Amino acid sequence: EVQLVESGGGLVEPGGSLRLSCAASGFTFSSYYMHWVRQAPGKGLVWVSRINSDGGSTTYADSVKGRFTISRDNAKNTLYLQMNTLRAEDTAVYYCARDRGLNLGTFDIWGQGTMVTVSS
Amino acid sequence: EIVMTQSPATLSVSPGERATLSCRASQSISSNLAWYQQKPGQAPRLLIYGASTRATGIPARFSGSGSGTEFTLTISSLQSEDFAVYYCQQYNNWPYTFGQGTKLEIK
Numbered sequence: 470e471v472q473l474v475e476s477g478g479g480l481v482e483p484g485g486s487l488r489l490s491c492a493a494s495g496f497t498f499s500s501y502y503m504h505w506v507r508q509a510p511g512k513g514l515v516w517v518s519r520i521n522s523d524g525g526s527t528t529y530a531d532s533v534k535g536r537f538t539i540s541r542d543n544a545k546n547t548l549y550l551q552m553n554t555l556r557a558e559d560t561a562v563y564y565c566a567r568d569r570g571l572n573l574g575t576f577d578i579w580g581q582g583t584m585v586t587v588s589s
Numbered sequence: 590e591i592v593m594t595q596s597p598a599t600l601s602v603s604p605g606e607r608a609t610l611s612c613r614a615s616q617s618i619s620s621n622l623a624w625y626q627q628k629p630g631q632a633p634r635l636l637i638y639g640a641s642t643r644a645t646g647i648p649a650r651f652s653g654s655g656s657g658t659e660f661t662l663t664i665s666s667l668q669s670e671d672f673a674v675y676y677c678q679q680y681n682n683w684p685y686t687f688g689q690g691t692k693l694e695i696k
Binding site for chain 1: 621625627638644645678683685687688689690
């Protein structure tokens with residue numbers, strides 16, 4: 470079964486850090502671009518970041534550029550999102566999502582999401 | 590950044606009827622548009638990409654149309670499981686952007 474499972478969310482104070490993980494199974498992880506998409510409580514979807522299949526190229530939304538870092542370990546079939554200098558507005562469910570292929574831009578497999586709450 | 594605007598915000602339709610959801614882009618995105626369905630507490634599910642191509646396993650009652658700046662998602666005969674929030678997404682330009690969603694509710 471093709472699956473993505475996120476972990477690492479939780480409560481963190483403003484200015485703090487958190488690292489999210491996304492474990493992939495059931496497909497050849499190293500063949501796909503991967504993304505992070507977030508959804509604030511009761512709000513819509515916002516694309517956050519993208520990484521190419523070998524990890525050599527990354528792209529970020531302006532709202533997280535310089536604070537978040539996306540990475541991957543193809544040997545471990547795992548995607549990561551390192552989040553630093555967190556703000557209240559980063560509070561959201563974070564989904565990892567598989568690109569339909571090599572930078573096709575649509576997301577055909579999603580994880581169940583992990584909640585990040587930034588609050589003092 | 591391309592702004593995606595969906596209408597209406599909420600659509601009330603009876604089971605068995607047709608639902609038509611709209612999405613407008615602030616500039617031309619060719620056919621680089623996708624539609625997603627999201628149910629409460631669940632992750633989104635890809636329905637349509639390329640404006641009109643159904644994703645794997647999506648029933649034929651879901652259809653998409655449009656190009657340029659105007660797009661439509663049509664659900665031909667609503668089933669109980671179709672009541673959800675629907676998002677459009679453009680992938681023509683960075684950053685990828687989503688519409689604010691249309692909530693499809695039972696009338």
